[in-house]
Amino acid sequence: MKPQSILNPILFSLFFFIITTESADIPLGSTLYASNQNSNWNSPNRTFSLGFISEGPTYFAAVTYNGIPIWRAGGVDTGAADSSASLQFLSDGNLRLVNGSGALVWQSSTAGRGVSSAALDDSGNFVLRNGTTSVWSTFDNPTDTILPSQNFTIHNVLRSGLYTFHLLSSGNLTLRWNDSIVYWNIWFNSSSRWNESTGINSMNFSSPILGLQPIGVLTLSDPTLSAAANVVYSSDYAEGSDILRFVKLDDDGNLRIYSSTRGSGEDTVRWSAVGDQCEVFGFCGNMGICSYNDSSPICGCPSENFELIDPNDSRKGCKRKMEIEDCPGSATMLDMPHAKFLTYPPELSSQIFSVGNSACRLNCLVSGSCVASTTLADGTGMCYLKVPNFVSGYQSPSLPSTSYVKVCGPVSPNPSASSLNAGKDNGWRLHAWIVAVVVVGTVLCLIMLEGGLWWWCFRNSPKFSGLSAQYALLEYASGAPVQFSYKELQRSTKGFREKLGAGGFGAVYKGALANRTIVAVKQLEGIEQGEKQFRMEVATISSTHHLNLVRLIGFCSEGRHRLLVYEFMKNGSLDNFLFTTEEQSGKLLNWEYRFKIALGTARGVTYLHEECHDCIVHCDIKPENILLDETYNAKVSDFGLAKLVNSKDHRYRTLTSVRGTRGYLAPEWLANLPITSKSDIYSYGMVLLEIVSGRRNFEVSEDTNRKKFSVWAYEEFEKGNVKGIVDKRLHEEVDMDQVKRAIKVSFWCIQEQPSQRPMMGKVVQMLEGVMEIERPPAPKAVIEGSASGTSVNVSSNVSALSTAVASAPAPSSSSSFQTPGISSSVSSKNVERASSSLLHSELK
Structure with missing residues (x-):
């Protein structure tokens, strides 16, 4: 026999021995000690290990991934042990954690259940087995983490301190404080869409299972679902090939998805349930x-x-x-x-x-x-x-x-930062400040002198102007609002020559920046704010980014000049396409584009109301403020501008006034009631009706029996004449299901009582068809402002006295869109009476 033929079986046997040793089951009687953290039970590929970790003076028996704990015996709160602790896999099949004194910290309670071995597999699951049958596992008993391939059911709980994470039989995912207060809730609806809510979903599943896919998708599966529903995606979804992603409930009460590259020992947050930690x-x-x-x-x-x-x-x-x-x-x-x-x-x-x-x-x-x-x-x-x-x-x-x-x-009150230093001895600091001011002032003067000479010599150089253009391009590309000088905008608009239109906040002109970007420049009128406040408002507007919002590129605040620079919308505003004449039939939008615009507008306003860090109330939603790009995507403009206007007209009862437009103002504007996001929803409802009909909502004609179109339209809707409301110029087939949804939504939005109007997120769901729409009650006709003009000013404030004494009307209990939780065991009349009495005593 050849030597090589003899050697091959030996090598094969040695290789087989190594493999079986690496993946061998952990026998009964095995023990790990906190004093020897180098001793571990490893998974076959050594990705996961079970052993002791230390956090200060405290020790935990934990399954770790590259040193990152993903399961702890007894959990974070009750699994703490001392430096002499041991994890014992007893001969009776029980796994227990004991301190050096012998005091029991935690146990698996598997004694007498036939456990014969244990193993840690390559998925991170530590299993106690009776033969090949799993008796107990870490996947079935999670502490604060969910791993890929781990099934999280309604019987499992993640716990960290006073915080817990639950999966309900309804499919809801909830975060709770002290097992009572639900501070985060995301629920599943019938169309496999997830929504955050303070309510509880009414659906019931037979056995819902939450799982995390290795690519970073959190999914819900159930026998009643045809396919697993995606709950959330991690920000590095499907990126990388050697990354472990896991869901963890941290001790700050937030649920997060983390990513960790193999061998790095570091984890990165890729998604958080609660966006605002506070x-x-x-x-x-x-x-x-x-x-x-x-x-x-x-x-x-x-x-x-x-x-x-x-x-x-x-x-x-x-x-x-x-x-x-x-x-x-x-x-x-x-x-x-x-x-x-x-x-x-x-x-x-x-x-x-x-x-x-x-x-x-x-x-x-x-x-x-x-x-x-x-x-x-x-x-x-x-x-x-x-x-x-x-x-x-x-x-x-x-x-x-x-x-x-x-x-x-x-x-x-808590002291301010400046007052904290007020009591210190500042004698020596004053002397140091004088020296520093003199030195810095001298240096600045020299720099300014040199810079001025350089600019004077090279200001007309072609290279200098080209360099400025490059810097302008760099600043624009960064996404931050670019500050322009008034002369720059004069030059880019060729002296404000090409006027695109005029609105309640000023005229808009077409311009071209130094980098040849086409823009729309708005000259603001009636801005009385100071420089600092104006810049703060501009910063807020520029930080608001959404597919259906017009992007603010930059601004100018120079003396009395206040200008905003926006991205240019090639197809102009929606009114140019809705209210066209027969000669302009080429600009008529078909139903597919109209519905796309209605849905896009709703999504943009939803972002302003519900998804921004600060809720932004638009105050002037109308077709003129809905712009269309080259592919007819809707983008809402002029959001955030209402706060920039400070009227000096003292004919109004309150200190602050905002502008609105006749035909789109909610009743509360003229009734001197609080202005909220529900006022925008009224305006959107009127716009939606115009998108369907192609007619102004306040239009009165013989076709409408001399009634305002919105009132006439509801009467036709009640008669079942939906086609009579649709724009007669739409000769092609229209999706009548979409039309009916849009009409119902519009009538819900223009309800007189704000509490009866849906939130904008609900409007999107109703338009998409994922939420059932009840039959809307008849909206009451209201007279809006002066009939002689298209723009009116209305008060946005209600005095504290009128609010406290009169009180806001209680929301109608019959409305399916009533804001949840706005109810009380005390009647509204009693509250008004008590509040009025208390306020009267304070004023005295």
């Missing part, structure tokens, strides 16, 4: 206030009347330095502007009133069970009273709310 209930503990330092959330106390419970951990909350019952005098209310106390189910159903700011403050002050209150300044007039169970706060300059906290007087 919206997580209890993040800063009881009476703690969450805010942001740059981009990171930080925790603090409402005022110096409070102190941290644990100075070393601000997330444990705050306590009063003096309890209310120990006050030497009467209690008072601490005012906290731009702050709110989080209110989620089941809290939402109690202690909610529709009153003004002063009444909300006083109602809490005189109530023995109230410790704090929040009043919303978003036009709803809602007041939330907080009882002393657990109060979680959020403060940000962008929040349209004011909160009040009951304290023992005197009130001691």
Whole structure:
């Protein structure tokens, strides 16, 4: 026999021995020790390992991926052990974690169930087996993480501190604080679409299973579904070939999808359930206030009347330095502007009133069970009273709310950054400042002198102008708003020669930037704001990006000149295509384009209302403000401009006025009621009716029996004459299901009571056909402004006195679109009476 033929079986046997050793089952009686962290039970490919990890003085028995823990024996909260701990796989089949003293920390409770071996497989699942049958596994008993190929069912719970993650039989995914407060909920509907909501889905599955695909898609499967439904995608969806993605509930209460490249030992967040960390209930503990330092959330106390419970951990909350019952005098209310106390189910159903700011403050002050209150300044007039169970706060300059906290007087607000340094000895600092100012001033003067000479010599050089164009292109490409000089915009528009149109905020001109980008330049009128506030509003508008919103490229703020530079929309505004004459038949839009525009507009407004960091109320939705690009995609323009206008006309009762357009104004504008996002929805409803009909909603003719078209259209709808409402110029086949949906949605949107109008996200769902639409009640006809002009000014503010005394009308209980949770066991009349009495006593 040849030597090679003898060697081959030996090598094969050795290779087989190595493989079986690597993938061998863990025998009964095996033990791991915390004192020897190099001893582990590994998966066959050594991707996963089970052993001890240390976090400070605490030790955990954990399954890890490249050092990242993805399962802990006993979980994060109850699995902590000491440095002498051991993980024992006993001969009776029980797996247990004990401290050095012998005290039991955790066990699998599998004794006497025939367990004969254990193994950690390449998917990260640690299994106790009876032969080939799984008796217990980490996949069936997760702690805070879900891995790919792991089935998460309604019987499983992820837990981290006081936070838990659940899958309900309805398909809902929920995050809860203390197993009670639901602060995040995403639900499944019949068309495999997912929506965030504070309600609970009414669907029921037989055995829903949540799973994470290796490519980064979180899916829900059930025997009742024809295919698995995609819940969310990670931001690196389907990228890379050697990446482990996992879902983890972190100790800050947020559920996230992470990615980790093999061998890196690092993980990267790819998706977060709660986009705003301060919206997580209890993040800063009881009476703690969450805010942001740059981009990171930080925790603090409402005022110096409070102190941290644990100075070393601000997330444990705050306590009063003096309890209310120990006050030497009467209690008072601490005012906290731009702050709110989080209110989620089941809290939402109690202690909610529709009153003004002063009444909300006083109602809490005189109530023995109230410790704090929040009043919303978003036009709803809602007041939330907080009882002393657990109060979680959020403060940000962008929040349209004011909160009040009951304290023992005197009130001691938190010091500002400048006042913190006021008490320090600044004598030596003054001397240093003088020296620094002189030195810096001298250097700046030299730089300016040299720069001025250089510009004077080369200002007319072709190379210089080309370089400027390159910098302009670079600044534009960065996505940040570009600041232009007035002369630059004069030059780019050729002296404002080609006028594209004029609106309530000023005229618009066509221009070309230095990099040859075609733009639309809007000259704003009636802007009385200061430089700083104007730039802040421009920054807000420019940071708002969506496929169905016109992009703001730059601005000019120079002296009295205020201009905005937008991307150019080749096909102009929607009104040019809807209200065409017979001579302009070439500009007539078919039904497919019209429905696409209606849906695109709704999505753009939904983004402004519900998906932006700050809710933006447009205040002037009309066909003239819906622009079309070269492929007839709808883009909403002029959003955010209402806040830039500061009228000096003192004929109006309130300090601030905004502009609207006749025919599209919601009734509350003229009734001097709060203006909210529901006012935009009314305007959109009128526009949607015009898209269907091709006629102005306020048009009166013999065809409509001398009635306003919107009123006549509803009468025809009631008669079943839907085709009579559709634009007669649409000779081709139209999708009547889409038409009926659009007409129903338009009538829901133009309801007189704001509470009866749907939210814009619901409008999108109804138009898409994924949500059933009930038959709308008849919208009441209202007279809007002066008939002599197309533009009117209406008040957007309601005085605190009128809000508190009159109160907002309670939402109709018959409406299927009533805002959830806006109800109270106290009748609205009693609330008005109590609020009026309290407010009267305060004014005295």
